Amino acid sequence: MVTRCCLEPEVCDNSTTAARLLSSRRNLSTRLTMWVLLGVLAALLTSSPTLASSFEDNLIHESFENFPACEDVLRAARQRPVRAPQPPDLKGTWVSTSCETRPGPRYVLRSYEFHRDRSFRLTLHVYRDPWCAHPSHTLTATGSHTHGIASWVTPGATEADYTLTKVLVTAHSHRDASDLASAINESCPGRVNKAWRPHKQYEVTSYQDSSSSSSPPAAALNDVTTWQDEDCSSTALASAWHELQLLRVEEEVKRPLTSRRKPRTRQGGEREKDFERNLGVDVVEDDLEDGPVRELFLGDLHTDASHAPLYRPTGFQQPLRNTRYMGSCAVCRTVARSSEKSPPHLHARPSLPLLLAGSWASSRCETRPYGMFLTRLLTFRPDTNEWEATLIFYQNPECGRPSFSLDAFGTYSVPPHAESEYDQDLLLKKLYLTPEDPNLADALNLYRGKGCGKPGSWKPGVRQDVTPTGGCVAVSLKVPSLEKEIFRIDVGPSGSLQLYTGQTPTTPHLHESAPRPTSWAPPLSQCRLAHPQVDNSLMPMVGARVAASSTSPIGSSLCSTLVRRLLLVLLVFVGRHLVL
Template identity: 35%
Template sequence: NKVWEVPTDPFASPFNHSEGLQWEHGCQYRHLQESVRITADIPPRLDGTWVSTCEVRPGPEFLTRSYTFHPSRHFQALQHYYTDSSCEYPAYSLMIRGKLRLRHASWVTRGATEAEHHLNRVAIVIHSLAAKQRIATRLPSICTGLTLAGVTPGKPHELYNTRAGRGCLAALGFTMMEMGLIRVETQHPSHGGKVQELLLGDVHTDWTQRTQHRPTGYQEPLQNAMNHIHPCPVCALVYRSSEQRPPVLPRRPASALYLAGRWVSQRCETRPNVLFLTRDFTFDPEQHSWEGVYRHYSDPTCSQPTFTLRASGHYAQGNPSAKISAATDFVFKVTAVKVTAAEQSIAKLLNATRPGKCGRAGSWEAGVEQDLTPTEGCALLGIKLPHKEYELLKTELDHRKHPLLFIGERPTDGSSPDRPQRRPTSFQAPMALCSS
């Protein structure tokens, strides 16, 4: 069926696969500990329940999600919101019912499927009087008057149905635009079994844009409730939850922020506006120096390289974050950037830039690294040197007690967090410690 074809050879088939990322020996990356084949069906098979762990969305918002899809294409989504970044103290839950229609393979985000959703009903269950008061200050008077005056904590109350407008939902920053972009990946370990993950569209980092945002990147994946990473005690808690019984997650092991060593991506990552990449960071706390290697690709399995960007500089650790517990404010200074074009078409593009604007004019070659420092960056790639970025970092231990590093989420609009007020309030996918 041509609706599931996209106009490039690698994805002309409705089925694509890859091997897990292969970092060299010594990296604590689970795909290395076993040979893993990754497949993705287009269109995706969604039937079943998919669950998250504790998530941080821009704002910040703290939540867990449990989404159930039926063969009829109807879905029921539970979103539990919390007052804390460990998801221990529930504030309110949303119960969302609707229908999903898969449209076609995405021509923008390769390997994804575009979809449309239709909401039938959204109900809210408030879990405390304090949460009720906080929500009342966010809702317009028509919502407060009609809904919250008589709301009893623990009882569902309708916020939206097909006969009502969406004013109350917009005031909460509620949107299901994430349903517009879908990808299901299945990991096939060599020892048998499988792990399935559902990637849904990204949430805009600017609160005022989120209800209109058409995603081109992904959030952190949901795990299939039957075929998930083991062990995952949180998966069972979220799976068994309901709107009246939100999951109360166990406090995660404390992990003092310690950056020393090399940290690498755990999967092929996406950024809005169709960037596929892996990250490889090294920190030297004694020198307060860092280096980040960003390998960019043209495909969602990170197997077709386009260019590599190597940035370096210094950093300063600031105060504990006022918005997210266990996170810390940082300032990164980028003083040098080197770029390697992986294919001739990228080199040709860079050679077309004006002299003095992006490395040595006319001297770009595939496979040859160029220093952008003499030209103070590269306008074509959006790089300006030197520059500062106001960042947010935290470390945690994963289910195998391996360290994870979370670095602040990049602004959806592609800008830089170059001022304190632009400091991120959410995180990119965690990186695993490779060596220390």
């Protein structure tokens, strides 16, 4: 290696600064180019239903062999080697692995720190956008917690109690500071004495020792008058911390299967990594070994905001990852480096077109309220607008002991008065139920009349059609029924496409007037079925439909085909490389 000496430090510093500035501008230019191209693609597919349908058909067939088998994905979700110590050890700092969506919707990033003496410091960053790129304010809560007994509602979880001592809020813009001050005054009239300023902490909750309860109110941090044992944040800022009432820590030895990625040569791999870094991609370093991953599961939040302050969790949220075991998680590192006055900024990106065609499977064991655990397999056929789903429910959080399974079939469509691009209506037309547990089969035999299937005929492992009885009361499903859903397509950490569905409501609704979900369930990974219903006939040309109504069939068909093929290549390229 040759070391270059410089006799004029100022010149060298200027040269280094100029080089860095030039590199930064090139990176920004590359990112902007990709955003523009992806935005144009999304606009074209949205404006032309015929183009979107043809594009979706060709995309699923051309990328079919690159997807992992659905059975492999589900097997990896069921066979994850995890260990859940009891009682859970919370010591350390735990951070979000992606931008989280809470009911409302409310977009947050979490950084929770727990100490050996059972005290904690919770930092919750709230954002205005679903990508967590524009922070609104940050809540900081301090207090202590105590572990209780094992939960009798949620297997594998530990109940806990917590005590808050102080909650601080920091706004990140003048508009947010004004909105927060108004919200606090609505909850606790007259508590804000002066106009709030951004990047400055304000105390909105204070719980102190009862021995000093007779002291008069004081001007707390930065122009907010607070009384002892007063909470001005739970209602105004929706800052219920009841998630601390249910805990579970998992230590994972091997990461689940997410996608198949071709190995890269050393020279080519470095070039690809540099290109991905320029796009803000979560680069998976080849020299990092897959070590143990520790995750913290906290209690879920009620999907109805009016019930959230009184709801005790019975399920789990998206897990937090311990900062000592972040691995290649770029979002984790960004959140870990943040603070109350310097919140993390993730990269914003345009929404991908809603291409539902194909199959999507759970990449890990999922949780639902009231101690339910399941894996999902969804399949969409855009040529007939039909969907089918296989949901297997389990008795333990590792998805090792099945309880029952559901096979549902129906059609899907865009609602007549859709309020967003995510809205879809799913019509359930046929439903099969298979009890896997003998105790459940005996319980189903107790239903008489049209409660759930043919009375007295349930046997373990035998599937039965419950459509003639109008569904099954035991699983709160009615046939036929219309379910209001939301769907979103995104790119996962490994570059593969993921499907997000609406979060299941905490309180089931058996009527069609139920509201649509406002938050997302865990994502599903795209996969291929072992025996897809695809024949060997040649696929139609992408531009054939447009050419039929064209005045110049040959030229228009060729042009349409080339344009659509270019769009297909662009989306596949972006889907594999554009990961934030």
